[in-house]
Amino acid sequence: MIDTLQDHAGDLTLRADVCVIGSGAGGAVVAAELAEAGRSVVVLEQGHYWTAVDFTQREEEMLPRLFEESGMRQTVDGAFTILQGRNVGGSTVHNLCYCFRAPDPILRMWREEHGLDELTAEALEPSFARVEKNLHVVPIREDEVNRVNQVVRAGAQKLGYSGFVTKHNRKGCVQAGYCILGCSYDAKQSMLVTYVPRADRAGARIYANARVDRIEAEGGRARRVLARIVGPDGEARGHIEVKAKVVVLSAGAVASPDILLRSGLAGSSGQLGANLHLHPSVMAAGIMDDAFEPYRGIPQSYYVDEFIDLERDPHSGYVLMPISGFPVLTSSLLPGFGRDHYELMRHFDRMVGLLVLLHDESAGRVESGDVLAKPRIEYGLTEKDRRQLAEGLVHCAEVLFAGGARKVMIPTLPEATILAPGDDLSVITRRGVREGHMPIASTHPQSTCRMNGDPSRGVVNAYGECFDVPGLFVADMSVFPTSLGAPPQITTAALADRTAHHILGRWKELGG
Amino acid sequence: MSELPRRHERGGGSGLPQIGRRAFLGGGLAASLSWCAGLRALPASAETLAAASPERFFSRSETEILTQIVERMVDTGVPEAPPVRKTRAIETLDQLMRHADPAISGQLPLVLALFEWGPFVFDLTFSRFTRMTDAEKDASIRAWMTSSLTLRRMAFTALRNLAFLGYYSRDETWPLIGYRGPLLARRTP
Incomplete structure (x- = not known):
């Protein structure tokens, strides 16, 4: 079920085994893998549910539909424009489909300098293979x-x-060229046409226009997610409460730390929101x-x-x-x-x-702003x-x-x-x-909830679980320990796949 | 002049534009609000705004300022270029802002007001933007573009990009740049 909530009146209270926040390269994978394994899953996506029939190839229509802040999201000094998706399927709907695995030297550096001994190419192979198969990754002819x-x-x-x-x-690309405005032909194998429908078929309840305010913990575990139903004008039309045994945060490297900061969770290391890399x-x-x-x-x-x-x-x-x-x-x-x-x-x-x-070695920071969903982004x-x-x-x-x-x-x-x-x-x-003397853009913000082997140096462990809050996972580009140095879609999805299978492996403990 | 109902009065807002730190704090809150008050006294151009309606995002005076800014931002010097007022560039922007998240659109009226009064406030010129010659307007815009104040440059960039969005999204401007347009037929007028 994919519900845009546009006809919904009033508040909504839901129960699920797992609540996934976000439906992009991380969230959609987690939702599909867990739903297909029999877990009851609720997905909350702040953006709308647009499909191929809505992708008109016109910029004035698609930029506001598919991008955070209509494509005008910027760092606080205005020097960097950050393009991020805001729709069911996330940035995979507008990206340009480069497919790369995490480079081996990067994985080695993550092991040696960030204590992530488990992150070997061999350990990640099953996840990369699954993701590449499901996204139909093939050489360009x-x-x-x-x-x-x-x-x-x-x-x-x-x-x-x-x-x-x-x-x-x-798959079946007609070479129209409008990839960045959403594929009108469903040829791009984005999350919108791959993992999201799989999650849907497996029974996941996917809610669009559901903007998360905060996550609440009880007894040291994340137990409730509070969100608001937003209309196209951004106005709140009602509230959603999801009670879940496990929460997976996949809102991207800007919104994920913002939500955790607003929730007062996962901040003990001082690394939450820090280490922002942009691939400028x-x-x-x-x-x-x-x-x-x-x-x-x-x-x-x-x-x-x-x-x-x-x-x-x-x-x-x-x-x-x-x-x-x-x-x-x-x-x-x-x-x-x-x-x-x-x-x-x-x-x-x-x-x-x-x-x-x-x-980039340069690093910035995300902090919660005065307005929900408009965090302060600093980078130099x-x-x-x-x-x-x-x-x-x-x-x-x-x-x-x-x-x-x-x-x-x-x-x-x-x-x-x-x-x-x-x-x-x-x-x-x-x-x-x-900065300020040339347009500088970013489509790959990352590392603001970084993985580390040491709880004092990172926000999550090698499986994306928050050190501070067992049962609260992060599965998006924010977990990268450093800049990836390559287009990130496949690595994000593979790490999310790994997180999903880790959750399933520990379900007796986590689902209790 | 009587003001038409504005988006700030349609619920959810305080009645004044939100002044986020990304907007424009250079002159201080009190000064900003007084400039906004001044804006409401501006005459509107009948040529541009005959169709102003309660559904519009921009007020008549804001629309006139925006129109004149867009005209200078997209000036091509090419005789066959469609004039901004003959396209639906401004209506496109109005419609976009009407449906935009208030966290984004709420700051625009303030930025427009500051642009209008920028020559007086920042450049000590006893004029305002909509009463200047084209050359003076260009000089005023250039002052925003090259300002040492980050927030002033950001306001320039925001309005510049809006101008391009309004103008270059219009089919009638595409022949100017050799763009053949979408492959899909337009579904809505």
């Missing part, structure tokens, strides 16, 4: 590599940079000679990993990822306004975007990370020129940096990357 990705590949190969065509979770990204755009339709086709299929060597240094590096956009998203990434802005915007149909995605780059981003932009320009771009634009503020072939690219590093 050569005929699915679109022009934007071809340009980046050609440039990288000309320069001898390491890169490859990745795997993705699409900056962009360069190559202008090609000929007009084409850069927004058609699979947006991201090629991946340049020349500048990240996790075996040598698991704490730093960056990757380059092609990107294209639609008019509103593109216009917001270009600097300036008026005629200066249009001078860039008029090249929309010949732009090849290339992102630097940073494996270290000098080292600023240098890496600037260096990454230099490589973006090199790759784009080598791929055939006749101009490269870096969206510096207040005026764009425009480069021509042969220009001295050191101007990019001289100008540098500074």
Whole structure:
């Protein structure tokens, strides 16, 4: 049962074995695995239940439907824009389907530096295998590599940079290109069309528009979840109380610590809300000679990993990822306004975007704000990370020129940096990357309820269980001990799968 | 001028915009509220706002400020560019804000008021935004964009992105940039 609660009047009291908060890459997996094992499951999702028929391919309609704060969520200083999903299926509904397992050197670093001895590739193999099967993870075919990705590949190969065509979770893709606005064809194998329907078929009760206020503990165990039913305008229309034996928090790396902080739970280590990593990204755009339709086709299929060597240094590096956009998203990434802005915007149909995605050591913090569901997000780059981003932009320009771009634009503020072939690219590093002087985006907030082997250094253990509150689990990107250094969808789902099976293995104890 | 009913009066609010820390605290609460009071005395442009109705999010005066900001933000200098007032850009934004979470939309009227009075308050110019020439408006917007005050730059970014959202989401602007539009036929007008 998936209930949007829009016709519901009054309050709701529910009982369940397990209450799952959130329905994205973590929550949907936990809900399906537990429901299929016979547990009674209630899922509370703060966003609405949108499906393929609602995905209109129009930005003005889809941005408010699918994104937190309509895509305008920012850090407190406005320097970082954070794109997170707010809908049944979470960010998997708008993501671009890169599928990577947690890199082995990252798992090793988590074991050696964070005391997570259990997190070996072998131990995680069953979870990765299940998730990849259920999400239909397959290699992207050569005929699915679109022009934007071809340009980046050609440039990288000309320069001898390491890169490859990745795997993705699409089935029957028509290559329309509107992935970021939700797939109108149900080809993207997001949680919305995979684990959520499985949970539903197994009897889970899934409530959309249910925004959690707090979790309450009794006798040292999480026992009640209190939420409010919200309308499209954000107004509360009623309240929900869920009494459960186990609570799994999967609201993402911003909302999960916010809910725990509001609840006064899981904070004894002082790590709750801290250690926020963003995988911050900056962009360069190559202008090609000929007009084409850069927004058609699979947006991201090629991946340049020349500048990240996790075996040598698991704490730093960056990757380059092609990107294209639609008019509103593109216009917001270009600097300036008026005629200066249009001078860039008029090249929309010949732009090849290339992102630097940073494996960040910089760390921030999430704190509860004055308004429910609008937490305070603080984050600042270290000098080292600023240098890496600037260096990454230099490589973006090199790759784009080598791929055939006749101009490269870096969206510096207040005026764009425009480069021509042969220009001295050191101007990019001289100008540098500074917060507030260039759009910096994040689609991967993580690590705010981090795992650790030591209760004084982390919020949850290797299975996602809160040290302070037995029976309260966290299953989303907030549990990553550090930045993952790779697109996180598959790792998030695999760790959630592992948490679900751990709960089942301990059910006699937890369900009592 | 008599004010139409506003979203703040439709329940759930205190009657004044919420002033979150992300909004705009530079001038202080009292000053902000007095600017808002001043905003209500602004004349509305009949050309733009004939259709103002009780269902609208922005008041007439706010709509006029927003329209003039959007006009400068998306000025292309291209003769064939559809004028903002000939598109439904402002109506699109109004509709979006009407259905937005008040935690997001509630701050906008204050930001608009501050933009209107910004030339006077920040730049010591005895004018307000909607009475300036185009060149003066651009200079005023540039002052927001390059301000040393973080919150002022954030307000600029918020309004800039709203302007682009309103304008570039309109089908009639797409030929300007070579966008061929969605593959799906539009389901609703």
